Amino acid sequence: MxxxxxxxxxxxxxxxxxxxxxxxxxxxxxxxxxxxxxxxxxxxxxxxxxxxxxxxxxxxxEPVAYIIGQRAFWEHHFEVNPSVLIPRPESEILVELVVQIVSEQAFTSESQSIADLGTGSGAIAISLAHELPQTDIIAVDVSVDALAVARRNADNIGVTNITFIESDWFSQLDEQRFSIIVTNPPYIATDDPHLARGDLRFEPIDALTAGPEGIDDIHKIVNQSKAYLQPLGHLLVEHGFEQGAAVRKLFSDAGFKDIATHRDIAGLERVSCGSIG
Structure with a gap:
């Protein structure tokens, strides 16, 4: 066969x-x-x-992950369907970096709270909840269908230190403050020819594209996130491998410090981060 x-x-x-x-x-x-x-x-x-x-x-x-209904990420298999992006191995660096930050900094139990913006299947948020069981995780998505998938994944994996909120980025987070905000937002340009090829043809377009340069949502998140970070808080943003310089400038213009870009398993610039004083 x-x-x-x-x-x-x-x-x-x-x-x-x-x-x-x-x-x-x-x-x-x-x-x-x-x-x-x-x-x-x-x-x-x-x-x-x-x-x-x-x-x-x-x-x-049709992507294999959608056909069999799951994809491996970090240490678990996650349910996926066409309402969520398929988790990619290059996104695992977000989990790795957050775990490293938490282990290196003396957060109190009260201050250990992490927001995952645009959680999709919940792969990043649930992996963090599993790795950091004493930390409160808030997982946000504007899609009700995506949140339903993420909730099932959390139940199947057995994490309880996570809350799911329907929200367009920060819109429903009121005055909450987080020690870390992490996000894998849409970052493909709307006219990128790759959207007509491979798995991307089947994935939710709103979770893929963000304006003519692909950074509209990143721009919004970086500009708004300081109001939702605790003192010494960190923002980590996944982006395209050619967007590192543009994203670092957004961080700098927004007043972030200790700005850096980390490379993924393929050696490509993938996650930029910064902190506030």
Whole structure:
């Protein structure tokens, strides 16, 4: 079956072999190693039909994560569907950096509060809640459908130190103050040709694009966040790999200190951060 799938997907997907292993593995509840060592094992007609249905969807370009309904991020698997972005490994640096900040600074239990703006599936917020169980996490999204996915993920993973709020960035956060604000906002330009390619064609456009240069939402978040940060608080923003200089300028213009940009696992500029006095 794997060979059949690879032949069908070879012109549609650059990762045809991996895609087939994930799709068939999901149907059989087996991992890739088992599939490789049991390649001659017969599967039922129902399983064959299910696999071929998966292949048809993948042949049309639908992301594997949406077909199987989940994606791995940090230490867990998260439910995903077309109402949320698919978590990417490059976003894990946000979790890593926040955990590092909390471990290095002497926050009191009362002051350890983190806001995740645009939480989507909740991958970042829930990963932080799991890593920092003594910290209060506020996860914000404007999409009711996205928040429903995030709540299910929190329940499935078993974190309880997290609150979900329907809000357009800061609009419903009243006068709350956070020790850290983290966000993976939309940062693709509205006319970027990549939007018509690959997985991006199937993901929610409002969670991807932000104006002609892709930084409209980042600009808004950076300008407004100081009013929602505690003294010595930190803001961390994920952005496109070519946007580092522009985002650092936004931080500087807004009066942030200790501004820096961190690279992702591919060595590309991915997260910029700063703090307030």
């Amino acid at each position: 794997l060979r059949e799938g690879q032949i069908q997907l070879k012109d549609q997907s650059p990762s045809a072999a991996e895609d087939c292993e994930i799709l068939l593995g999901q149907i059989l509840s087996k991992n890739s190693a088992w599939l490789i060592t049991h390649g001659d094992r017969l599967i039922t007609s129902e399983q064959t039909l299910a696999f071929r249905a998966h292949l048809q969807r993948r042949s049309a370009g």
